Amino acid sequence: MELPAFPLVQWFAAAEGRFEFSLSHSDCEPLSVSDILGDAEQKTLANLPLGYGTFAGLEELRQSVARQYATLKQDDVLIFGGASEVIYTFMRTNLNPGDEVVIQAPIFNSLKATAQAIGCQIIEWRPTNELTCEFDVSTLIDLCNEQTKLIVFNFPHNPSGQMISEDELISIVETAQKYDAMIFSDEQFRLLELPESPRLPPACDVYDKAVSVAGVSKTLGLGGLRIGWLATRNRDLLKRAREYRYYTTEMTNTPCQMLAAQAMKHHDEILTRNRKRIIHNLKQLQAFCLRHKQYLDLHPPQAGPMAVVEQTTSFTSTEFCQRLLDEQRVMLVPGEVMGISNRLLRIGLGRDDFSKGLNRLETFLQSMPAAN
Numbered sequence: 001m002e003l004p005a006f007p008l009v010q011w012f013a014a015a016e017g018r019f020e021f022s023l024s025h026s027d028c029e030p031l032s033v034s035d036i037l038g039d040a041e042q043k044t045l046a047n048l049p050l051g052y053g054t055f056a057g058l059e060e061l062r063q064s065v066a067r068q069y070a071t072l073k074q075d076d077v078l079i080f081g082g083a084s085e086v087i088y089t090f091m092r093t094n095l096n097p098g099d100e101v102v103i104q105a106p107i108f109n110s111l112k113a114t115a116q117a118i119g120c121q122i123i124e125w126r127p128t129n130e131l132t133c134e135f136d137v138s139t140l141i142d143l144c145n146e147q148t149k150l151i152v153f154n155f156p157h158n159p160s161g162q163m164i165s166e167d168e169l170i171s172i173v174e175t176a177q178k179y180d181a182m183i184f185s186d187e188q189f190r191l192l193e194l195p196e197s198p199r200l201p202p203a204c205d206v207y208d209k210a211v212s213v214a215g216v217s218k219t220l221g222l223g224g225l226r227i228g229w230l231a232t233r234n235r236d237l238l239k240r241a242r243e244y245r246y247y248t249t250e251m252t253n254t255p256c257q258m259l260a261a262q263a264m265k266h267h268d269e270i271l272t273r274n275r276k277r278i279i280h281n282l283k284q285l286q287a288f289c290l291r292h293k294q295y296l297d298l299h300p301p302q303a304g305p306m307a308v309v310e311q312t313t314s315f316t317s318t319e320f321c322q323r324l325l326d327e328q329r330v331m332l333v334p335g336e337v338m339g340i341s342n343r344l345l346r347i348g349l350g351r352d353d354f355s356k357g358l359n360r361l362e363t364f365l366q367s368m369p370a371a372n
């Protein structure tokens with residue numbers, strides 16, 4: 001199996017060490033070890049035995065993860081090295097060449113690329129409006145049939161922050177049930193809904209052939225721990241994923257699981273702080289885009305730490321972002337690497353230094369050649 005290039009990650013990798021501010025990361029403000037551990041807990045970490053851990057993952061972590069789901073127990077949760085490992089493992093253990101997969105697009109690259117590399121037949125569920133990334137669930141339902149093996153989606157959506165309603169989620173589940181298809185629901189940004197947005201139930205709570213994937217990277221700002229999880233009531237799916245891993249990482253590293261478990265104790269408090277920051281940054285972005293409406297048009301998000309902005313300069317978004325990086329040392333992701341219109345920019349709303357990045361972007365826009 002040959003994996004294709006990963007344009008989003010390649011973009012980040014090429015910019016590594018070259019930017020001072022990011023206006024595009026999808027995570028919330030990163031926490032440090034001392035934000036998570038008090039003195040006593042730092043001692044516990046210092047004395048933590050570093051022998052092999054358990055195959056299923058740290059019990060305390062799985063318990064606190066399971067509490068996020070209405071119908072799950074700790075044994076319905078498997079801990080992995082980030083949501084990325086969950087995606088790869090799930091696709092490898094459940095899909096075969098020729099399987100029909102209905103998948104939202106644009107979507108975080110590996111969700112589609114892994115299924116494609118396995119040789120699946122990919123049927124894309126595209127937005128009704130490619131610039132705002134609004135999705136119509138009735139078109140997804142029309143794409144499904146008796147051959148559908150798997151339905152894949154991500155809400156709150158990366159990069160647009162668009163959502164669907166709970167009724168729409170239920171109609172996707174009913175369609176999956178009708179065709180006996182699995183659902184893979186990427187819920188990395190769940191719990192970061194804006195105040196007026198609905199919060200969807202996790203797919204694994206409403207369907208027993210659904211997998212929910214989430215983790216601590218985005219919502220808690222702990223991407224460096226590389227902790228994510230697969231949550232499902234389906235024991236066959238869990239068993240396949242667990243046994244595949246005997247050939248890869250075997251289990252997830254113990255110190256990071258311990259740190260994630262400690263952070264989960266302060267879960268509500270961290271999320272409240274992160275939601276507040278997102279709302280604050282979104283207000284700044286709205287004002288900024290109004291001030292620069294000659295060049296920028298914000299398509300407001302409903303949930304999550306990201307939004308898309310349409311830029312109408314004489315540059316493509318790739319050129320725009322490259323110049324911004326070279327001239328102002330600010331990181332922005334162009335639509336092209338997300339598989340959307342290259343007039344769009346992905347804006348990350350989760351970071352503390354957002355206004356500093358905006359100031360640099362302002363300087364950059366002021367240097368634009370005047371429109372004819």
Ligand SMILES: Cc1ncc(COP(=O)(O)O)c(C=O)c1O
Nearest residue numbers: 082083084108158188215217228
């Ligand atoms: C929608 C989505 N799913 C999964 C991931 C992978 O997350 P992790 O860093 O936990 O592997 C990302 C990372 O950007 C993402 O945006």
